[in-house]
Amino acid sequence: MTTTAAEATGAKTTAVRFEQVSKAYGAVRAVDGLTLDLHPGETVALLGPNGAGKSSTLDLLLGLRTADSGTVRVFGTTPQNAVAAGRVGAMLQTGGLMEDVTVKELVGLACALHPRPHPVVEVLSRAGIGRIADRMVNKLSGGQEQRVRFALATAGANDLIVLDEPTTGMDVTARQAFWATMREQADQGRTVLFATHYLEEADAIADRVLVLHKGRLLADGTAAEIKAKAGARRISFELAGPVDEAALRGLPFLAAIDITGNRVRIQSHDADATVHAVYGLGLHPRALEVAGLGLEQAFVAITEAEEARTAC
Amino acid sequence: MLSLFSWALIRLEVTRTLRNKKFMFFSVIYPSVIYLLISSTQNTSDRIPHTDLTFQAFFMVSMASFGALTAVLMGNSERIAKEREKGWVRQLRLTALPSRGYVLAKIASAAVVTLPCIVVVFLVAAAVKHVRVETWQWFALAGVIWAGSLVFAALGVAIGYLAGGDAVRPLTMIIYFGLSVLGGLWMPSATFPQWLQNIAEWLPTHAYASLGQAIEMGGSPHAKDVAILCAYFLIFAGGAAWLYRKDTLKA
16 A cells, blocks of 8 residues: 555656666667656756767657666656657657648647647747748748747647757747747646757756766756766966966865966866965965856766766 | 547548649549550450450459559558658657557548549540440449558558668569559459469459459459458558557658
8 A cells, every 4th residue: 555655646746757767779778777757847958968868768758669678657657658648748859740731730730639739829829830820831941840840749738848959940039939938838837858959058947957978867956066066166367476386286176277377277176265275375366267167068077077987 | 439639630631632733643644544555455345254344344443443552552651651751750659649540541541542543544444445334333333442442551551661761662562563463453363373363362452353343243242352351451550550659760
């Protein structure tokens, strides 16, 4: 009885659960013992270099492929059942569109195929394609096609929306408009999972960032936590007098130091302590700046560290 | 039980097939042209051995069947292989549509093409070659040839899933000509050597052609032929639905 009760609560509180999931294509392990939970209402970014297993992970989550081992659960059931129940909407990079039909007909089909559909007009206008509703699908630009895919993914009341590189091919304005509508979806309590190459999108939009590398989860936390995990902050300043290089290199918590003329650039594991030590040397730094690493630099640092570790 | 979901897709598939004017035109005209060519090799009054059926009437039915078969087999397999490559099928698999709904929609859109095919062959045969049968026979012939073509529409869907890209056309061609010739759509299978007749008897195309011939000779289709076609339909449609679910081809 206790187990069933726990399972029932588990099903309620988790949108997606991966338990020790592995998937290999021949000798290549695309997903390697992946374990993770996504909770309802979260907006989660999935990051990783090419070949990290992002698309494979999404395929497993959507039931387009079956795991070699481990279990994938979506709202406490199999991905196929969750999809058939209309709980999952997805926008795939590899998802093509039906040809010889108009945008409106295609979106109408997606609405008709959804167990809990939204009105077609509403879906069209939310995706920003109300004005091209009568155009043939095969006559659209790349950005317009992306919006149609978005409309297909949001044709009904889904609880989970999965987006694979959704803003590819969109210009900056379209990208902003896209994320604005996506945030509305998240505000309505939907779980949003997106894979992206644009790290600033992950930084700005996601509550939580997952970093995948060679099919394994390298980091899982808020964007700020991921940056902290990369372990460094940048310190830079100028010195008025002569530069004592040896003393500077002896500063505590240094990750890297670069001295060019009288300009000093430092990466430190503990910026506060390092700056304190600079003053302790009796130096009077000018134009002192302390900044965190960007998510992009943090991401590179984390994946490079992992590369170095696995290479040994 | 066919859900409402499936109907939505069937409606749209039929609409877009009708919209594809070039495909419609050639599919509808092609069997009539072949009929005129092949029936010109025989005199109007010559009869098939052991029957009182003229070659003209025989070819009318076999070419209507052949034309319907061409349209559904070629049309379906290539279009489906293309849709898979473009990733549309992947997108569709993320909807609540059951796999049988997809297969039925494809069969239905093929059926829209075959009916005009059949009617045009009949009109040409009656007008140019003076083929005459009873009124009930015209309707019965159109009905069974149309219904029988659904078996091959299902086969077309299955082939579209078996092969991708460049392989789909040759594979379709081999199956298409193999079945047409061996099934006796080009030549009455009564002219085959006995061992080949024994094989041909169990082919779906043979059963298909026999349906029409039985009606032409004033009878009703043999239960065995109907049973063979039903069995093939279940195998092809079931196989296609299974392949749709299993498909992992990416764009």
